Amino acid sequence: MxxxxxxxxxxxxxxxxxxxxxxxxxxxxxxxxxxxxxxxxxxxxxxxxxxxxxxxxxxxxxxxxxxxxxxxxxxxxxxxxxxxxxxxxxxVAPCQSRGVMDGAVIGRNVTLGADATIYPGAVVGDGVKLGDRVTIHPGAVLYDGVALGDDVTLHANVVVYQGCRLGNRVTVHAGTVIGSDGFGYAPDGAGYYKIPQLGIVVIEDDVEIGANCAVDRAALNATIIGRGTKLDNLVMIAHNCVIGENCMIVSQVGISGSTKVGNHVTLAGQVGVAGHLQIGDNSMVGAKSGIPGNLPAGSMVSGIPAFNHKEWLRASAVYQKLPEMRKSVAELEKKVRELEAKLAAE
Structure with a gap:
């Protein structure tokens, strides 16, 4: 300061x-x-x-x-x-190292970078690698084999599952889970057989993830959050997704599995994205929109299903008038029937 x-x-x-x-x-x-x-x-x-x-x-x-x-x-x-x-x-005060504090649990073969701070109640698993100036707050849990870069901050009760990798200057807020199993099940008669989720999550440099988010590990390979991307609170990223660089993903967005999001994409609050899609660079999606198909680069869309934002604005203006329009159409239909009956009687 x-x-x-x-x-x-x-x-x-x-x-x-x-x-x-x-x-x-x-x-x-x-x-x-x-x-x-x-x-x-x-x-x-x-x-x-x-x-x-x-x-x-x-x-x-x-x-x-x-x-x-x-x-x-x-x-x-x-x-x-x-x-x-x-x-x-x-x-904003500069980072001041407090070391490994009493009450922190540190596993075997852990690599600690310089000036780390690990608070009481944090758990660091076996084989974890921590960069310089890492801060791990109370209740945070790092499973075995996790790797964190320099200047990473994990707030209270963050969980990072085994093998996941976070780059430099990453901040993850309280209650977020990185690397939980992807939602993958194969039909098996009347039930479902769980598909092992063997991949990891890779969070690149300068990413910030809000509170109570979930980023699922890939079934194979990696779920990736690109450099500089920011996730608001309550965001869900499913397995095998690849999110590009410098995206803004607002609260309550859900992105289904294996979707690829380009660079500089903005998804406003409560956007839902179907799986196995591609969203092009520099696209913007309005709040509460549903994305059922691919979007080319530079798209600006809104609605369920989403379409051109300007057309959606015009459609929204009409939608508010639908009750009045329905009444007018009913009156016109009545007049047409009366005219047809009159003509038929002549």
Missing amino acids: AGPKTVNELAAYLGGTVAGDGDKVITGVSSLDDAGADQITFLANPRYAAKVATTGAGAVVLPPGAERHGRNAVVVANPYLAFAKLLTLFY
């Missing part, structure tokens, strides 16, 4: 330019509404531009061309990203 910084220092840190008093000292970050005279705030949405005139902040992070209303300002191309970096600078 940083101590007080001048506006000039903050601009250098953010790669921005200063307007106003660069020597103004800043001690923290807050919102446009709540910031005080020693804090810096930011404007990312033009809708709130008028608040720059009334904020009590000592400085404002602004996009190019925005009116600063006489405020001290740091001008950057992406104020929202700058806000995130300022929060990190002022409030």
